[in-house]
Amino acid sequence: MKTVQEGHQVSPFNEERYRLLIDSITDYAIYMLDPKGHIASWNPGARRFKGFEESEILGQHFSRFYTEEDRLDHLPERALRIAAAEGRFENEGWRVRKDGSRFWAHVIIDPIRDGDGQLLGFAKVTRDLTERRNAEADLKRSERQFEVLVQGVSDYALYMLDGKGNVSNWNHGAERIKGYRAEEIVGEHFSTFYTVDDRAAGEPTKNLATALRDGRFEGEGWRHRKDGTRFWAHVIIDAIRDETGELKGFAKITRDITEKVEAQKALTVAREDLFQAQKLEAIGQLTGGIAHDFNNLLMAVLGSLEILKKRLPDDPSLMPLLQNAIQGAERGAALTQRMLAFSRRQELHMAPIGVAGLIDGMMNFFERSLRSDLTIRTDIPDSLPPVLSDAVQLESALLNLVVNARDAMTTGGTVTITAIDVHFAQGDDKLQPGHYVKISVSDTGEGMDPETLARATTPFFTTKGVGKGTGLGLPMVQGLTEQSGGRLSIDSEEGKGTTVSLFLPVARLEDCPEEKKPASDLSAARPKERLTVLAVDDDALVLMNTSLMLEDLGHTVIEAHNGREALAALARTDTIDLVVTDHSMPGMTGSELASEINRQWPGLPVVLATGYAELPPGEDDRLQLPRLPKPFSQNQLADVIATMLGSAS
Incomplete structure (x- = not known):
């Protein structure tokens, strides 16, 4: 083979060396074309990936490696023209093997000229890039998939x-x-x-x-x-x-993650609320138990003082001391009522209450509770429907709120009491949908910061000085409203005063059983004959005090320290006319004792003495037991006996 380089003819020795070099290359198809494109030489690399033996392909036109589409587009002819005109042609595209399969080829065609510039033919180098192209295609496909994933x-x-x-x-x-x-x-x-x-x-x-x-x-x-x-x-x-x-x-x-964070905050608040509720429940149970025991002590103190007052001579030097002791005990009784209201264990006497009349009747109390630099005004429509609550406890709650308003205004101001008729189509976690009366007590005092407002109804929390507040006032008011089926709300802002509102349900006739009226003339109501009364109480002091009051009223008393002893006493004699029993006793409660008495001795009157409503649901309604609120006085004891005997006759 003759080749020309820089106008000089290559020697046979060098020509042989070039041939050996080309024949040793197997990764490239290197072969010569004549000026018309016919194949003039064929190396092992061409044979390896195009599949033709040298004897099969020499003299064939190189266009046979092109696809049908490229031949119709005259790409082979155009490639030779470009190589001849520009000195080089290079591109990539599909080529066809002998077996008809395709491969992706990188092609370079260089023109070969003699020293005079005469075209002798073309040198053609082809490389199989199918694997690289497939890898690139896979990469592009992966990139597209990744982009779809990211965008999705x-x-x-x-x-x-x-x-x-x-x-x-x-x-x-x-x-x-x-x-x-x-x-x-x-x-x-x-x-x-x-x-x-x-x-x-x-x-x-x-x-x-x-x-x-x-x-x-x-x-x-x-x-x-x-x-x-x-x-x-x-x-x-x-x-x-x-x-x-x-x-x-x-x-x-x-x-x-806003929703996640808010949910976590809500969970934290819920946990805190649960902890607070559990803590308040524990305090309530403790408070109720303490109040019950304190009631028993006050029962003994007040009863003994009443008997002592009747039996002592009218000595001016002794009576003030005795009266002072009675008043102190009565203040203790009032404190237990607050404690029981807070613990939700106070027995409420539910009845329809006219708000306008109740507040009008308390104005003298309100005015006496305020200082001279304070004024009070009211806005209570007479047309308000009655509410369902305990009148005595509601009076105490309103008085407590007025006193709190007074203490919040250190330099004068105005206390305003208002009431309006409200309807709620939708309730909340403490209030059912329905018809309510909203009673509000407002002041123009210092107001509360958010931290104080959040703790306002916490038991034993007070902003007053030592000895000036128990911290049970607002919890008592809250207990009353919730026991009545309502809700307490507090609105306050520093420097702008405070408004405390009680939402109380409007009374329905079916919710208000007819009250039993106590005898107004105690001496006329008292029975003339002596009764035999069975007194039952697990507290020895209370039992002794109850017996003294009954004996002072002229009755004969049989004592029992528990339900079992009481049943045994009833079994021994048929002379017992009346049973007065404590409710909270170990082993057998007063209501359980009353049920057993009703079963064995039907018609025998039973009076239940209790400081709070703790009867099993429905039992008291079935037995219709008259109640004595602890601590009770001798007059209250006489009233309930007279009422029972009067109804029995």
């Missing part, structure tokens, strides 16, 4: 930053969470999403520096949307480097 994620903002922190791409999740379209935000610095305070503190720069130093930054904080609203974000920033370690940018993942 809507719960996360996934986007890239360049090395300076500018946004370089943007997925649909980022658009949904942050509100920016890609064309609005690509090219902008990612600090746009940070709050003003965070930008001023250099947080964006610090976060990128951490990612650059450690390879990763992770944190949480407030971020801004396009519309200016804020959301709580969980953020991850990863530094992206190439195989040489050069920084290419940052991958940023942002998740809106």
